[in-house]
Amino acid sequence: MASLQDRAAHFKSSPAGGVWRALWPLAVALILGVVMQLLVRPNIDAYSSAQILNIGIAIILAVSLTIVNGFTGQFSIGHAGFLAIGGYVAGSLAFYGSFAIFGSGAAKLGILSGLYGAPAGAPLITGGEVLFFISLLAGGLVAALLGVAVGLPSLRLRGDYLAIVTLGFGEIVRVLIQQTPQVLMTKQDIAESPAWKVPLSVGGSLGFGNVPKYTSLFWVYAAVVVTLIFAYRLKQSSTGRALLSIREDEIAAEAMGIRTTYYKVWGFVIAAFFAGIAGGLYAHTLGISLSPVDAGFQKSFDIIIMVVLGGLGSISGAAIAAAIVTYLPELLRTPDTLQKFAIVGVPLLIAGFAMLAMAGRPDNEVDLKSGRDRRALPRVIITLGIVTVGLSVLAFIAKRFGINLGEYRLIIYALALVIMMITRPQGLLGVREVWDRSLYRPLRDFFAPRIGTSSQSSTGSSAGPSAGGTA
Amino acid sequence: MHARANVTSVLSFSRSALLAAGVALAVLSGCDRGSTPSTGTTGSTGAAGDIVIGHYGSLTGAEATFGLSTDNGIRLAVEEINAAGGVNMGGKSHKIVLKSEDTEGKPEKAGTVVTKLITADKVAAVIGEVASSVTLAGAPVAQQFGVPMITPSSTNPQCTAVGDMIFRVCFIDPFQGYACAKFAASDLKVKQAAILFDQASAYSVGLKDEFEKNFTKLGGQIVAVEAYTKGESNFNPLLTKIRETGAELLFIPGYYTDVANIALQARKLGMTMPLLGGDGWDSSDLAKNGGAAIEGSFYSNHYASDQPTPEIQSFVRKYKEKFGGETPDGLAALGYDAARVLFDAMQRAGTTDGAKLRDAIASTKDFKGVTGTISINEKRDAVKPAVIVEMKGGKPVFRARVEP
């Protein structure tokens, strides 16, 4: 805790430090975005870049939901509702705004926009992009406002009311979107329609087509960086501590003077904002906003699964899980890659995850005398062996008897979720992050000499998540 | 937080093994998602000179029956042409290889799937989807990459408005709405009709609008329009409202899954008027679920399997042979036609170059398909007749034909 105070004091003492602290994440966001769009994208095919873009959006969604479900320990199952709201608001604003300002609904691409890159000779930045950026923020803000409306009544109460209200909210959003009129495609249609009706004409159950296609790897990854750094700083901040304390014990938190409702609503609103941004990015990708069919609770469940798999409260865990859950099904559409993956990828992936998972157990700090757990690594290896053999047998049986495992996909998913909850309730990484050094202790312990204790291990027992591991 | 850490301080082997098994299962379940469509591949893969075409459809999920029927139809067409030596282009024969990809019936999957087909599988043309909302998500990609796309059965007018690469071989909602209205007004001689539509489906909303417009134009009167949501079970309040209006006909532009319940409850409420619907009714499950309540109802369809024309009878026979005696539904027939229109255009174009293939498809005229004679108009929509069938003895029977 002392280190936190020191750091806080450090930043307060110099105004330049404050400015720097505010600006460097944006700089990183811009740089990563530019690298992704101008260096990475031209060198990979369109299919890969579409997937990388989807992963980015999934990361924003999963990380934002982590703030509610992971940090605060509340249970929101209407995240898709905020995603849809953000998408529709941003799409409507950008589409009809383009008509009002530029006279047509087509995108005005600058060099950083467009999933497939901008045409040659595009300017550095266009008015259309500014409009797009404003629309994104507007989508996020409207989602956040709705977050207040949904969160205030339900978060005042303890327990699972939030779950049921958010679920209901998601469904209401879906029903209401279905009632909207057809998209107005031409200037004439817009002129003929009553002004109040124009922004609401978002296509009803057909979905919102023809949204200008601005979203690119630049926009998505810039947003990913901002989301990640925001979530990280939130976790370290006093607000984040308040959220974590609510998660651990709401009554105790309240007794310590934390305004639980206030903080819960804050967490919820922030999550809704980022979900709205993700929705806006999604809407402008292929020119079709999330259609009402997609905005149901199944989409929300997908995001929850990412959060749970990654670790309830771990930002990096949620991001990694989001990437895996989004990428795997796409990667494995082709049977050849499936085979290659089954042989090399699955064990590797499980190795990585299982190691992180087991090392990340808080109870790994059992052996206080030596501060090490020598059995962890062999155990991981043995487990891996069993899993690999098991998988191979399963794959063999499926192939031999012509069973299509695809049919059983969701059943396996559900079972994995239940087993996960029973064996490792806190998710793979728990509240830790991949950069927490304590995560890798089993590796170090295994290779370290048997005698003598390192200074790290003596403090290790108290190195809970609160230390953040960045000391 | 430390207190919690100490609660479970025993790190037992069995738990970690279980955990790893859980993770493995999760990973594995991800793996299998993609393996389904590979079964759709026919012919020899990758041989030089082969032409790859793609199909994206709902092969799993709640709408799986639609996607699978279409896929069967396309596969039949591919098999046929390969048996005949392949597509003849500029004196050389090329075999066709079909790649089918699953959208799970979700618009959000369609964009990625079509990108995959075009950039990774390098398909010459794309066929798909059934649901208009999914087609609308996939079409912009095909347009972007300049690859021609034919949707077999998306009837919403907006689908082909996406761009000049997007075609269809089915009629559009305005025409289907017109066909139903025409049949109701001139064949059934109905003056007052009520509509019960599914607000969750763009297809249903579009058909409702068109029927309303055309029926009024033909001198009829719409006395009630009520909305339900796909999957609903209790239609009594809606039907009671409609009963009070004294409508002589109830138009239900929904899917067969809901129609059976509507029919049963309507009959119980003492409503004896005929029911009329669109091609969403086309399923053998309709009669099974609706029983006697659905007898004497009508729906518009792309073809009737009992029509005695040689094209239809030979298609029905071949389909039954290949797919275990199943009678092909309208979607299978459309999938078959979409593939054949594409092969025909390839032969005329003599190349698989996107722009030339597009022009060849656009100039399709009087193509003899199973679902009628197909001509592509300037809006890239097919101009063709609709068929009205009547439910008789639990089977759809040809009743009337409405020309465009």
Next chain:
Amino acid sequence: MDTLLQTLKDGLTIGSLYALIALGYTMVYGILKFINFAHSDIVVLGAWLSLVIATAIVKALGLESGQTAPWWVGPFVLACAMLACGIIGFTIERLAYRPLRNAPKLNVLITAIGVSLFLQNTGQLQFMFGTRPQPIPTLLSDKVLFAIGNMQVRLLDLVVIGTALVLMIALEWLVFHTKLGRAMRAVSFDVRTAGLMGINVDRVISITFVIGSSLAAAGGFLWAVSFTSIKQPADTSWVLLGLKAFVAAVVGGIGNVRGAMFGGLAIGLLEVFGQQYINPALKDVYVFAALILVLLVKPGGILGKATVEKV
């Protein structure tokens, strides 16, 4: 006038089904304090098991489709479905929920979602119930008993409402007038103290799940005979049904058996009247708006008491 009566009858029918299902939610919530998301899937299971058993019996009796089965088939199918679902409810509690007795609530909730997804997708498999809607054979003649104008009251309507009522009265008696009921109320009041008083808490929880699941099965059976054509197990409308039943439980006062019955009827009537007299497109909106309103005004539910969280 006919319309009003008709709407009232429909509302009562739907409401009594909601109430039956809401009871399962409220009982589990009262004792374990979590939303059993898998409860609606037990309803689905009940409906589909009824369908499968009834079809088998009708086939064995050699009846034509559309012919009404003998009178004993209905009660027999109901009993079978209730028994089977009771056993399944017991198993789920034993395997999935009991290991998490002391875990944070969030984990139990996610487990419940996992169980729900599992049941849905297992039911959807071809060799289970498949992905297509199926009709249940006619178990009860739906002859008209009497009619007021256009409003007809059929035997089926009375049987559905009657069965629901009988089951609810039986539960009421069980909870308030038997030793087991007292044990259930004690566990619901304070698990630890109840345990110290010599009540076998695990056994009581198991019995609660068995009873809740049997009631869900009964709800599923009645749903099936009222609406004939049954949607596939993974259809989203089932989840919505469960959700509304839970809303009914919350509106009536969660954890309160009488509240669930009252809430079920209230939500059923609200939905049907809204559909009939306001705008049918927004029927789900009414239900959730009612939920939010109740949470704002009287968070404990209409029949519930304001509670203070115990430390």
